Amino acid sequence: MPxxxxxxxxxxxxxxxxxxxxxxNSTGEFTIAALPDTQFYSKSYxxxxxxxxxxxxxxxxxxxxxxxxxxxxxxxxxxxGYQWQxxxxxxxxxxxxxxxxxxxxNHDYDLNNPAGRTASTKNFNAYFGPQRYAGKSWYKGxxxxxxxxxxxxxxxxxxxxxxxxxxxxxxxxxxxxWAAAVMKNHPGIDTIVVTHAYTYADSTRMDxxxxxxxxxxxxxxxxxxxxxxxKFTSKYSNITMVLNGHVxxxxxxxxxxxxxxxxNLVNQMLSDFQSWPNGGNGFIxxxxxxxxxxxxxxxxxxxxxxxxxxxxxxxxxxxxxNIGLSTAxxxxxxxxxxxxxxxxxxxxxxxxxLGSTITxxxxxxxxxxxxxxxxxxxxxxxxxxxIPQASSLVPGHQPPGKILMAKAGTFAGVVSWKLAxxxxxxxxLTGGALRINTSTMTASDGTFTFGTVPYxxxxxxxxxxxxxxxxxxxxxxxxxxxSLKFEMQ
Numbered sequence: 001m002p003x004x005x006x007x008x009x010x011x012x013x014x015x016x017x018x019x020x021x022x023x024x025n026s027t028g029e030f031t032i033a034a035l036p037d038t039q040f041y042s043k044s045y046x047x048x049x050x051x052x053x054x055x056x057x058x059x060x061x062x063x064x065x066x067x068x069x070x071x072x073x074x075x076x077x078x079x080x081g082y083q084w085q086x087x088x089x090x091x092x093x094x095x096x097x098x099x100x101x102x103x104x105x106n107h108d109y110d111l112n113n114p115a116g117r118t119a120s121t122k123n124f125n126a127y128f129g130p131q132r133y134a135g136k137s138w139y140k141g142x143x144x145x146x147x148x149x150x151x152x153x154x155x156x157x158x159x160x161x162x163x164x165x166x167x168x169x170x171x172x173x174x175x176x177x178w179a180a181a182v183m184k185n186h187p188g189i190d191t192i193v194v195t196h197a198y199t200y201a202d203s204t205r206m207d208x209x210x211x212x213x214x215x216x217x218x219x220x221x222x223x224x225x226x227x228x229x230x231k232f233t234s235k236y237s238n239i240t241m242v243l244n245g246h247v248x249x250x251x252x253x254x255x256x257x258x259x260x261x262x263x264n265l266v267n268q269m270l271s272d273f274q275s276w277p278n279g280g281n282g283f284i285x286x287x288x289x290x291x292x293x294x295x296x297x298x299x300x301x302x303x304x305x306x307x308x309x310x311x312x313x314x315x316x317x318x319x320x321x322n323i324g325l326s327t328a329x330x331x332x333x334x335x336x337x338x339x340x341x342x343x344x345x346x347x348x349x350x351x352x353x354l355g356s357t358i359t360x361x362x363x364x365x366x367x368x369x370x371x372x373x374x375x376x377x378x379x380x381x382x383x384x385x386x387i388p389q390a391s392s393l394v395p396g397h398q399p400p401g402k403i404l405m406a407k408a409g410t411f412a413g414v415v416s417w418k419l420a421x422x423x424x425x426x427x428x429l430t431g432g433a434l435r436i437n438t439s440t441m442t443a444s445d446g447t448f449t450f451g452t453v454p455y456x457x458x459x460x461x462x463x464x465x466x467x468x469x470x471x472x473x474x475x476x477x478x479x480x481x482x483s484l485k486f487e488m489q
Contacts, residue, residue, distance in 0.1 A: 040279025
């Protein structure tokens with residue numbers, strides 16, 4: 001047999017022998033490139049924006065980049081057409097090379113006004129609306145109809161399906177209801193949520209005491225990060241990750257790892273470099289999911305500077321799932337704040353059901369606990385009230401907690417129908433600084449009480465089958481039952 005043929009046969013045998021090894025190396029890994037707030041690139045440094053997308057397009061195979069997500073604030077001035085044109089050109093570099101999805105931020109509304117909602121998304125939807133993704137097999141739907149304020153896609157990464165859910169900045173309750181329907185229709189599919197504002201610079205979830213929260217944007221009735229967690233992201237066992245931008249405080253980074261209500265691990269990460277030189281110096285977050293190793297590996301790179309950030313805020317490894325994690329005793333820690341002044345509350349008792357501690361002069365608390373495990377924290381102080389909050393202890397990745405308290409009074413009243421007491425009517429109390437949403441039933445004499453609730457303005461809604469619903473606004477009064485009278489029709 002000629003030596004050349006022998007060599008070829010040996011080469012073929014070696015290749016065949018390598019096939020099992022190659023199959024074993026098919027670990028399902030993939031990388032998502034996240035573009036933190038690009039607003040100042042669109043406004044003043046379009047060359048940096050294009051350097052980001054061109055690098056991703058050129059290196060997608062090398063780094064196994066399967067998807068690009070924009071974290072919101074695509075532009076700085078939502079009403080300025082030239083900024084949208086710059087953003088459009090930079091993103092188009094990715095067309096036909098790497099799929100991408102861009103979430104809406106507060107600056108992306110036509111008047112930089114999220115309160116305008118769909119009516120103020122003319123430019124955003126003209127450039128990044130449903131038509132941009134038309135014909136893409138992964139693009140599955142949006143809310144409201146015809147608007148990409150909220151939309152989602154289903155992708156196959158490493159042989160497995162993933163759901164990517166893009167939510168508007170400070171989502172409305174209706175948007176969260178839509179998102180819940182999407183989750184219901186895709187049970188068991190690992191899901192990554194992207195929304196512009198969620199985790200804050202101190203690694204807590206955003207709430208009313210944080211700068212640039214929903215209240216400062218004129219949408220206080222909608223949902224900050226803490227409410228998104230309570231109403232949505234904690235409630236599904238297949239939500240694995242939440243990504244956001246928006247927050248420039250600190251160095252523009254933050255992260256936390258919590259357990260959802262089903263014990264699933266949810267990694268939540270902030271990255272926003274817009275306050276850095278040149279609007280962010282072109283830094284990109286590269287998030288690599290390694291299911292076989294149960295890892296999420298995060299790195300940060302700027303193709304504009306050809307520089308990697310290697311500090312612990314920008315290069316780190318997180319567990320992907322709550323599988324095989326070591327058990328340890330560490331501290332649940334955080335801060336209790338006054339919901340009106342946002343100052344720390346000293347002398348409050350914080351309990352996790354197993355033990356308790358007292359907040360220090362600045363409102364800080366530390367409470368030993370074992371994990372990984374979820375706890376419910378309650379805070380008590382005479383004359384004040386708070387909403388019990390879930391807190392997780394994940395050894396090595398312990399996030400801080402933040403609990404708001406408010407001075408309290410009582411809330412009570414009576415419901416009647418045709419001037420007679422009405423029993424078993426449902427009374428719902430919503431609103432206030434702590435965003436109370438609770439209900440009770442009227443007694444046989446038509447009376448109801450909510451006991452101690454924070455001072456504030458509330459909507460009280462009363463309903464009973466066969467009668468019409470009446471709602472009114474009122475304010476709780478300390479130490480005195482507020483006498484509310486409802487005459488049902």
